[in-house]
Amino acid sequence: MSDTLPPLREVIREFDLRAKKSFGQNFLLDLNLTRKIARVAGDLSDSIVYEVGPGPGGLTRGLLAEGAKRVVAVEMDARCLPALAQVSLAYDARLSVFQGDALEVNETELLAPQGGEKLRIVSNLPYNVGTLLLIKWLTLEDWKPWFSSLTLMFQREVAERIVAKPGSKAYGRLSVLAQWRGKVKIAVNVPAAAFTPPPKVASAVIHYEPCAPMDAAVKQKDLELVVERAFGQRRKMLRASLKSLPVNALDLLAEAGIRETSRAEDLSVEEFVRLARVYGKTRS
Structure with a gap:
């Protein structure tokens, strides 16, 4: 499906959406790249996709163009809501947007699947809360969790810590929490130049699929x-x-x-x- 909305640079100008450091914002404007990231998550036609921090909607548009059944987004920055409303209108209201803090969201109540849909999380996470959100999703007491997969953008250094193996400097707490009951890999490397404004470091997309824990008796x-x-x-x-x-x-x-x-x-x-x-x- 092709995207008929204006280019994202025009959207940013129209709604004065200059990225704010306080929100950890770095926007992805290349719709070819956002569609590539969406494809990492797999077949989205039977999925409700949860997106945190959509900003002007670059990744959101990629998810919808790749056939997501529905996208539910949480955005803290009220400036972005009118731009996201345009996206929802262009994609037959398959996008629902809620303003709020993703750290405080009860996702299962918000997403409320009705027809046996898979729940997937796909996000270009705000840098300032990305690790906290990952830990929130990885440390659920009940397993298997409510989501089928995580496809998440992090700073490259953080992504390397998530997938690191023993004996490396990157290996640590995040590595163990991610790998003891899930399979994780780096799926896409993203240069700093792909963002507006470009951050000082490169980024990477990880893809995580939960599985049975190594020892179900461990709390x-x-x-x-x-x-x-x-x-x-x-x-x-x-x-x-x-x-x-x-x-x-x-x-x-x-x-x-x-x-x-x-x-x-x-x-x-x-x-x-x-x-x-x-x-x-x-x-x-």
Whole structure:
């Protein structure tokens, strides 16, 4: 489906939508690129797509042009609402926009699928809240989650942390939280020049699909705590970094079969999950 709306640069001029740093805004104006990102999410014809921070609607238009059954967007910046209303009109009201803070949204109530549609999150996330939103979606207590997939734009450095493997400098808390019950990859690299205004760093789109956890007996909160303490002092050996846990760190490591001289970046995701299971058993 072709897009018959005015070019995004004209939309920005018409509605005076200069990007604001306070909203973490960097707009994507290349509709070929936004359609490419939309295709990473898969077949959208049976999907309700949740988009955070659509701005003037570049990615929104890409999602609708690629056949999304419905797009539900949350935008904090009231200046963008008239431009998004134009998009909704051009695409037969398949776009619904709500003004508000995505960190406070109850997504399942907002999206309310009615016909068995898949729920997908596809967003060029505002830089200032992107990681917080990802953690919100990854740390749901009940799993499998309400969404079928996440297709999200981050600063390249953050994207590399999400997909990082043990032994790398990028490997850390985000890596473990993403990988213990999901499959994730970097799908598209996006240069800074693709944005208006161009940020100082390159970006990347990650695609994440939830799957069964490595150990269904592990509680999310136990894993979060163990990982947080381990990487809180990542250069220290685990026998020291885990001392702040309310258990004996040496006994915990021994029962989990992990060397006390290991450091956080040495442990695989599976080993962190095992450590969290032992911790949870010790605390119960």
